[in-house]
Amino acid sequence: MPAEAREFVxxxxxxxxxxxxxxxxxxxxxxxSYGELRTIERLDLEAPAHGVVGLVGPSGCxxxxxxxxxxxxxxxVAGEVEVGGAGDPRGRLTRCAYMPQRDLLLPWLSAIDxxxxxxxxxxxxxxxxRREAGRLFERFGLxxxxxAAPAELSGGMRQRVAFLRTLVAGKPVLALDExxxxxxxxxxxxxxxxxxAALRADPRTVVLVTHDVEEALYLSDRVAVLSARPxxxxxxxxxxxxxxxxxxxxxxxxxxxxxxxxxxLALRGGAG
Amino acid sequence: MSRRWLLPALVLATMVxxxxxxxxxxxxxxxxxxxxxxxxxxxxxxxxxxxxxxxxADNAWVTLQEVLLGFGFALVVGLGAAVVLHLSETLRxxxxxxxxxxxxxxxxxxxPILVVWFGYGIGPKLAIVALICFFPIVVNTLDGxxxxxxxxxxMMRTLDASRWQTFRRVEAPTALPYAFSGxxxxxxxxxxxxxxxxxxxxxxxxxxxxxxxxxxxxxxRLFASVVVLSAIAIALFGLLALAERRIxxxx
Ligand SMILES: Nc1ncnc2c1ncn2[C@@H]1O[C@H](COP(=O)(O)OP(=O)(O)OP(=O)(O)O)[C@@H](O)[C@H]1O
Ligand SMILES: [Mg+2]
Numbered sequence: 001m002p003a004e005a006r007e008f009v010x011x012x013x014x015x016x017x018x019x020x021x022x023x024x025x026x027x028x029x030x031x032x033s034y035g036e037l038r039t040i041e042r043l044d045l046e047a048p049a050h051g052v053v054g055l056v057g058p059s060g061c062x063x064x065x066x067x068x069x070x071x072x073x074x075x076x077v078a079g080e081v082e083v084g085g086a087g088d089p090r091g092r093l094t095r096c097a098y099m100p101q102r103d104l105l106l107p108w109l110s111a112i113d114x115x116x117x118x119x120x121x122x123x124x125x126x127x128x129x130r131r132e133a134g135r136l137f138e139r140f141g142l143x144x145x146x147x148a149a150p151a152e153l154s155g156g157m158r159q160r161v162a163f164l165r166t167l168v169a170g171k172p173v174l175a176l177d178e179x180x181x182x183x184x185x186x187x188x189x190x191x192x193x194x195x196x197a198a199l200r201a202d203p204r205t206v207v208l209v210t211h212d213v214e215e216a217l218y219l220s221d222r223v224a225v226l227s228a229r230p231x232x233x234x235x236x237x238x239x240x241x242x243x244x245x246x247x248x249x250x251x252x253x254x255x256x257x258x259x260x261x262x263x264x265l266a267l268r269g270g271a272g
Numbered sequence: 273m274s275r276r277w278l279l280p281a282l283v284l285a286t287m288v289x290x291x292x293x294x295x296x297x298x299x300x301x302x303x304x305x306x307x308x309x310x311x312x313x314x315x316x317x318x319x320x321x322x323x324x325x326x327x328x329a330d331n332a333w334v335t336l337q338e339v340l341l342g343f344g345f346a347l348v349v350g351l352g353a354a355v356v357l358h359l360s361e362t363l364r365x366x367x368x369x370x371x372x373x374x375x376x377x378x379x380x381x382x383x384p385i386l387v388v389w390f391g392y393g394i395g396p397k398l399a400i401v402a403l404i405c406f407f408p409i410v411v412n413t414l415d416g417x418x419x420x421x422x423x424x425x426x427m428m429r430t431l432d433a434s435r436w437q438t439f440r441r442v443e444a445p446t447a448l449p450y451a452f453s454g455x456x457x458x459x460x461x462x463x464x465x466x467x468x469x470x471x472x473x474x475x476x477x478x479x480x481x482x483x484x485x486x487x488x489x490x491x492x493r494l495f496a497s498v499v500v501l502s503a504i505a506i507a508l509f510g511l512l513a514l515a516e517r518r519i520x521x522x523x
Binding site: 068093098101104108109117118121130151169171175 | 423428429433437442446
């Protein structure tokens, strides 16, 4: 049993959805391009089952493209991407839920109906879908906002709903694209703690793209620093205290700060 | 009545008032060197509206039917065509430029041909109305469907949506306000189409009545027909705007 799973049993929480089995992501020699534009070259990356891998890299280097490749929304031109052993796009799609860079909540649906989209797509009746998504609303601090229109929600709330929508899909792998980029520093720190708690309670394999090195190191088990386009992994760093309950203590710890400095250095080197 | 209507209402009242004064004093007729009876004042038009109310109503009903049926037909076919063109890239490439180019054909002037083909009945009018309504509906709806954020489509795919579910839950709602814009433009031109259709050959309808009035120099009643036609167009436009506000609540 993976570490996080043991932890949530110890905390006595019940899994949110009927906890999908742990699934690993494995990328070997990956290459991708948009026509002439080479986005990714000879990229290797492993995310073990229920592990969180952070990706940081200069803007425009191909991070979103990489998440789309993992999720089965794009096809590589070289190398392979496997999710739970499946290399075909169909197989990857069924195993991955992709949270796009912008929240993309549908303005014509209430918060709960947005969160329940995957259930509805799988044929659940509206009442049943709302009931199931509603359980997550209560667990993740959104109780009372079920009927709210997306426009009525604050930035942090919108990101929570968007994340729940991804979680509700019940996929073993989450591809999260800069989930908190649009938030102010304080809300963002809150949301990181929130996501850390969510992943302790309901562990998934996560590939997390962010441009915030501290966020990557706090939320991930391991952080891969990408080069400028075409993206390769220039350095991989082990996070000192992944998803520690006390975030402030964790990120100010000297060990954490040292790793963060190394990551920054690698990022500048890769970008230069 | 809300404040935002106050100013336009004042402007309209002022214009009608000015017309009343200019027409009843004979100033317009004198300037244009016309007989007085050719320049009816608003009060005379109002009187004519009242005196000819059943005649106007009968003919308005004919024109309204042409407008509604023609518009309804264009709406159904136009929305359907927009969806098909959205789904099939090949069809869109093949036909969209032709649809746009077809707008340079002055559809209204083919009305006489249609009358020759289909006679004096309602057929040619429906065809004209439907033809001129079709374009704004197709083009606007297709624009709306194509304005969908590609990331939203990708998100739906990873949330296990079928093609149909993505259409129903994302694409159709996105396109809805665009479709309403198209329909509002269409309903305004529909009235014009119906009148031209009647001018090309008919034995009833407000357009037909206007031709008679013109021949008999019944200018007040001619203007009364114009008033009724405008009222029909405004009412239909208003109904669509109302429906839009009811349905597109998220804007
Ligand atoms: N559909 C596309 N067609 C062509 N080029 C694209 C497409 N999507 C992205 N690109 C280009 O590919 C490169 C990588 O894009 P991508 O969005 O993956 O980068 P990113 O690292 O996520 O950037 P950001 O930090 O801005 O989010 C960029 O130069 C982008 O302009
Ligand atoms: Mg990106």
